[in-house]
Amino acid sequence: MALYSEKVMDHFTNPRNVGKIENADGIGEVGNAKCGDIMKIYLKIENDIIVDVKFNTFGCGSAIASSSMATELIKGKPISEALTLTNKAVAEALDGLPAHKMHCSVLAEEAIRAAIKDYYDKNGIAYDKAEFPDPTDEDEHHIDED
Numbered sequence: 001m002a003l004y005s006e007k008v009m010d011h012f013t014n015p016r017n018v019g020k021i022e023n024a025d026g027i028g029e030v031g032n033a034k035c036g037d038i039m040k041i042y043l044k045i046e047n048d049i050i051v052d053v054k055f056n057t058f059g060c061g062s063a064i065a066s067s068s069m070a071t072e073l074i075k076g077k078p079i080s081e082a083l084t085l086t087n088k089a090v091a092e093a094l095d096g097l098p099a100h101k102m103h104c105s106v107l108a109e110e111a112i113r114a115a116i117k118d119y120y121d122k123n124g125i126a127y128d129k130a131e132f133p134d135p136t137d138e139d140e141h142h143i144d145e146d
């Protein structure tokens, strides 16, 4: 059995939404200290809708495929929906990831949340802090934002 699904290979070799958005409304950067991989997500938001999203991932194939799929899943969606996106849903949309690669999909969930939090912070929008735990309080999945 192949280790990676066709969808993982497709999104790894032909990733969607790669790049950077100038004057992004929200930017989220997270990393995994163990493997050293870093993921950065840029959001363009209009009327609570994610009208554009781009990513830059310095990481493994699963992290790149997860970023690509996650951007596809939140593009054109309301912020509230993007906030419900879990790493499990990203992995499922990719037809699965090997167990030891599930942490790569966690980066995508976290980067999106970090970008939305950045958007809220920049615009003085109130939010429930419990929903956005301080990355520095957590373990290896995070690095500080700029």
Ligand code: FES
Pocket: 032, 035, 036, 037, 059, 060, 061, 062, 063, 101, 103, 104, 107
């Ligand atoms: Fe680090 Fe995949 S091995 S994110």
